[in-house]
Amino acid sequence: MDSVTRHMDLVCPAGSLPALKAAVDNGADAVYLGFRNATNARNFPGLNFDLDEIQQGMAYARQHSVRVLLALNTFPQPAHWSQWTSAVDEAAELGVDAVIMADPGLMRYAARQHPQLRLHLSVQGSATNRHSIRFYYEEFGIKQVVLPRVLSLSQVRQVIVAASPVEVEVFGFGSLCIMVEGRCALSSYVTGESPNTCGVCSPARAVRWEETPRGRQARLNGVLIDRYQHHEAAGYPTLCKGRFRVGDNVFYAMEEPTSLNTLDILPELMKLGVAAVKVEGRQRSPAYVAQVTRVMRAALDACYQDPDNYQPRVDWLAELDKVSEGQSHTLGALHRPWQ
Amino acid sequence: MKLSLGPILYYWPIDQVRAFYTQAKDWPVDIVYLGEVVCSKRRELRLLDWLKIADMLEAAGKEVVLSTLALLEAESELKALQKICDNGDFKVEANDMAAVHLINSRPFVAGPHLNIYNVSSLQLMQETGAIRWVMPVELSAKTLGELQAQRPAGLETEVFAYGHMPLAFSARCFTARAHNVPKDACELRCIEYPVGMPLQTQEDQELFLINGIQLQSGLASNLLGEVDTLRELKVDVLRLSPQLEGMPQIVTAFDAARNGKQSKAIDNLMAAGTEWCNGYWHGEAGMLNVSAVLK
Numbered sequence: 001m002d003s004v005t006r007h008m009d010l011v012c013p014a015g016s017l018p019a020l021k022a023a024v025d026n027g028a029d030a031v032y033l034g035f036r037n038a039t040n041a042r043n044f045p046g047l048n049f050d051l052d053e054i055q056q057g058m059a060y061a062r063q064h065s066v067r068v069l070l071a072l073n074t075f076p077q078p079a080h081w082s083q084w085t086s087a088v089d090e091a092a093e094l095g096v097d098a099v100i101m102a103d104p105g106l107m108r109y110a111a112r113q114h115p116q117l118r119l120h121l122s123v124q125g126s127a128t129n130r131h132s133i134r135f136y137y138e139e140f141g142i143k144q145v146v147l148p149r150v151l152s153l154s155q156v157r158q159v160i161v162a163a164s165p166v167e168v169e170v171f172g173f174g175s176l177c178i179m180v181e182g183r184c185a186l187s188s189y190v191t192g193e194s195p196n197t198c199g200v201c202s203p204a205r206a207v208r209w210e211e212t213p214r215g216r217q218a219r220l221n222g223v224l225i226d227r228y229q230h231h232e233a234a235g236y237p238t239l240c241k242g243r244f245r246v247g248d249n250v251f252y253a254m255e256e257p258t259s260l261n262t263l264d265i266l267p268e269l270m271k272l273g274v275a276a277v278k279v280e281g282r283q284r285s286p287a288y289v290a291q292v293t294r295v296m297r298a299a300l301d302a303c304y305q306d307p308d309n310y311q312p313r314v315d316w317l318a319e320l321d322k323v324s325e326g327q328s329h330t331l332g333a334l335h336r337p338w339q
Numbered sequence: 340m341k342l343s344l345g346p347i348l349y350y351w352p353i354d355q356v357r358a359f360y361t362q363a364k365d366w367p368v369d370i371v372y373l374g375e376v377v378c379s380k381r382r383e384l385r386l387l388d389w390l391k392i393a394d395m396l397e398a399a400g401k402e403v404v405l406s407t408l409a410l411l412e413a414e415s416e417l418k419a420l421q422k423i424c425d426n427g428d429f430k431v432e433a434n435d436m437a438a439v440h441l442i443n444s445r446p447f448v449a450g451p452h453l454n455i456y457n458v459s460s461l462q463l464m465q466e467t468g469a470i471r472w473v474m475p476v477e478l479s480a481k482t483l484g485e486l487q488a489q490r491p492a493g494l495e496t497e498v499f500a501y502g503h504m505p506l507a508f509s510a511r512c513f514t515a516r517a518h519n520v521p522k523d524a525c526e527l528r529c530i531e532y533p534v535g536m537p538l539q540t541q542e543d544q545e546l547f548l549i550n551g552i553q554l555q556s557g558l559a560s561n562l563l564g565e566v567d568t569l570r571e572l573k574v575d576v577l578r579l580s581p582q583l584e585g586m587p588q589i590v591t592a593f594d595a596a597r598n599g600k601q602s603k604a605i606d607n608l609m610a611a612g613t614e615w616c617n618g619y620w621h622g623e624a625g626m627l628n629v630s631a632v633l634k
Contacts, residue, residue, distance in 0.1 A: 105459030150510030
């Protein structure tokens with residue numbers, strides 16, 4: 001085996017206790033979850049954990065030697081600052097294996113108050129290069145960074161070489177955010193709420209569906225995001241995935257609904273020294289978590305055992321495409337030929 | 340209150356850029372931010388060209404700050420950033436923590452893309468050398484007031500007061516996409532769109548402006564009607580984002596407003612309320628014009 005190959009952790013989403021169990025039962029190395037409030041970037045109705053549920057989840061994960069990571073990855077404002085610092089204090093008290101954070105001020109608090117607490121820089125922290133990662137390392141001693149989904153493979157390689165001793169985590173599967181995470185205010189421009197400020201993107205309360213003679217229309221705070229003909233599957237009206245007019249054309253002006261899927265390049269990621277592969281989707285069902293975790297586990301194990309002869313199995317790809325947004329997949333920026 | 344000209348966010352030919360700043364040196368603005376913030380492939384002006392413009396503006400009595408990219412990925416971009424940070428003459432506006440790291444405790448401006456949302460982040464910026472910070476566009480007057488109440492000593496506050504707001508950055512180029520070409524074959528087509536490329540809903544609502552890898556608000560943000568509040572909140576600098584047309588009138592209007600004077604330019608800029616927005620300032624969706632709704 002190549003001397004640089006290493007075991008990559010499989011980090012899976014847990015939007016609820018059943019989803020956590022699904023991830024643990026199907027082979028996750030770690031799960032990530034959030035409190036049921038605006039302290040995390042998936043602050044959706046019916047999702048996430050109260051203190052009691054986190055304790056139950058942690059106990060279950062620990063029984064199976066699975067680590068628990070707590071996402072506190074929104075940007076607190078002065079009026080609610082203490083809610084976020086309390087969340088950091090609770091995370092330290094609970095003894096979670098790491099907190100995933102984005103806000104520099106909150107990391108400053110955590111590093112000072114709880115120096116033993118392991119910090120991961122969230123994808124919402126927008127660290128796309130080695131100098132930025134170095135800043136967070138020197139200021140707060142971050143141990144791991146989740147890279148935004150905008151980097152090519154060669155850029156990921158450069159970051160890994162230079163980021164040491166900070167470990168690098170990349171997204172392996174799930175919905176594709178095409179903007180630099182943490183630097184997107186499209187949602188608040190239209191609805192008043194964004195991932196940074198409220199932990200939501202295109203909030204459900206602002207969504208309205210209409211059946212009209214021209215087709216099924218999806219609106220976000222009154223703004224027409226898309227119009228579907230009868231034969232078309234309607235997707236959730238996220239702003240960057242709508243069909244808009246630019247010049248004379250109406251098209252997916254930002255991105256077609258599709259999912260990121262890295263099954264094809266797992267050996268490359270492993271050889272680059274990626275420490276962990278993350279599955280997106282705390283807003284998805286326990287069935288989704290179970291299915292994706294099972295496939296990713298099988299793929300990672302196959303890749304680890306024999307990276308040179310690794311090939312993604314047809315049934316894995318079919319399984320994942322079934323749960324993909326838009327029922328198709330892409331390597332996203334990772335396959336970018338330029339730079 | 341001081342007035343600043345933010346960096347030119349669009350890709351203009353070098354002659355147009357020079358002509359713009361030759362005019363600007365006679366405008367009543369105190370601070371001018373220079374440089375490319377959006378895309379490293381835009382090379383009409385090299386650092387040396389920007390520095391010449393900087394010297395000209397400084398000689399005219401302006402404070403000059405060199406702005407930097409908000410999205411840094413390639414080694415070549417990091418090298419270019421290092422050069423700007425080491426220029427030795429002018430302060431730098433950091434739009435990524437990479438710049439804060441490279442500036443290495445020299446005085447700098449914490450730009451609008453650093454995500455400064457709370458007092459602890461302000462303190463961090465001040466500890467690392469910031470002499471001024473620019474509020475993220477999505478924060479409200481109420482939040483700004485709470486930040487100003489506890490702002491560290493010696494840190495100036497700047498607010499984006501006029502122009503199409505930068506809302507998002509991507510590794511993809513939306514201008515290239517609209518032309519159905521890949522980004523690596525973009526041929527710098529954004530130079531054909533000196534005011535951005537309108538993106539409308541299927542009902543013709545102006546939603547965003549495409550500007551290469553950046554998306555901006557379809558409506559210009561306009562805080563001219565909020566100047567009294569901005570003054571009460573002890574905001575130090577109002578940022579006006581360069582527009583191709585009408586910039587002298589925009590500067591005249593804000594200059595009059597900050598000095599408490601009447602001006603036809605103010606009336607003109609406040610008219611046409613459907614063409615601008617101020618929702619963020621009032622804690623609402625950014626695209627709304629709250630005063631227009633109240634009327």
